Amino acid sequence: MPAVKTKRMPRAVREQQMLDAAVQTFGRRGYMAASMDEIAELAGVSKPLVYLYLNSKEDLFSACIRREAKALVDAVRAGARPDLPADRQLWSGLTAFFTHTARNPDGWSVLHLQARTHGEVFAGEVAAMRAEIVAFVTQLILAAARDAHRDPDLPAAEVAGLAEALVGAAESLADWANATPGVTARQAAATLMNFAWAGLGDLMHGRRWVPPADDEGDQQGSTSPVR
Template sequence: MPRAVRERQMLDAAVEVFARRGYSAASMDEIAELAGASKPLVYLYLNSKEELYGACIRRESRALLDAVQSAADPEDSADRRLWCGLRAFFAHTAAHPSAWAMLSCQARIHGEPFAQALAELRQEIVDFVAQLIAAAGRDQERAGAALDAEEVSGLAHALVGAAESLAGWANTRADAAPPAKETAATLMNVTWAGLENLLNGQRWAPVRP
């Protein structure tokens, strides 16, 4: 079997085991058995449990980011690009629940350097969303539509955090998970509707008692 194919099998098996057991409890014996390989062969190809875990994080991070970015056509409007990106995000996390469990939970638990790799993935997604929000402001060209850089960054972080939470909710429901399109629409109804108010100069303010 070609080395690339064998390594992919090992990484696939490792993602499943790390998601189910966590880094500390996962065993190379179980990973090797699930991959249909010997433990010495796993060590030969991927050197150590730590390096194997790092390879899984990097592969799954890149796959998720590619799915989100490739779904958004740069020729589309900002809201359409965000909609397509969110739909791709929820479709990918639903199709790869073990990978998402490892990225969203296990990497944080294990800590550095894996938490740093996850933070970098998250920041790339936040930057992508921030660009869309800033583009929406430029597209509107309405009075009161100006959003400063700090506000754009805050809105992007809030939206990405909500998307992460929704993905976790959808993947752990006891009944059937909602379609990615439906989950994306839920988030668009909350965030884009509010953003439109901002771009129209309508800002929320607390009512005095």
């Protein structure tokens, strides 16, 4: 009886399978503790095949960083619809950010914890992703200033500082949200909107940014008294 031939898996699919296993391993065990044997076993392939496809542990880690960074940036850009007012764009972008980091905690760990502490090459990959998000947030802040008709010409240094502060706060809040049971992406986004958009002054006076009731609808968020 002739042997049954199994269908060969396409290289691209096999490679993604290896990256999935690597992200999980790096995210949970850390770069130094993770082993290629462990990654190969989790991916269901031989260790020589991992080396054949991705060359080395360093190259594998870099590939994980690039994939996870692209996925995060794509999620934020897709979430912040350009047809919405500036505050709704920021709200939608933040919600997409926190949703993505909550659904992909290992990928977020690779980007925010592991890559930054294991060499300039890895840190540079993450810095490039972060710079893209900061540039995107900068444009949202400029759009908000134009919408407010108050100060459409904010100093460039001030806008840059605000964007850096907002992105830094989002990164820290994502760590907190992932480590705190019961915190949803929507709650995390609302917390940051109240801190960044309404401001501590308004919060102390009982006014906060109210998330839209239906994220798919056209209702706009607003700053209003707490009921």
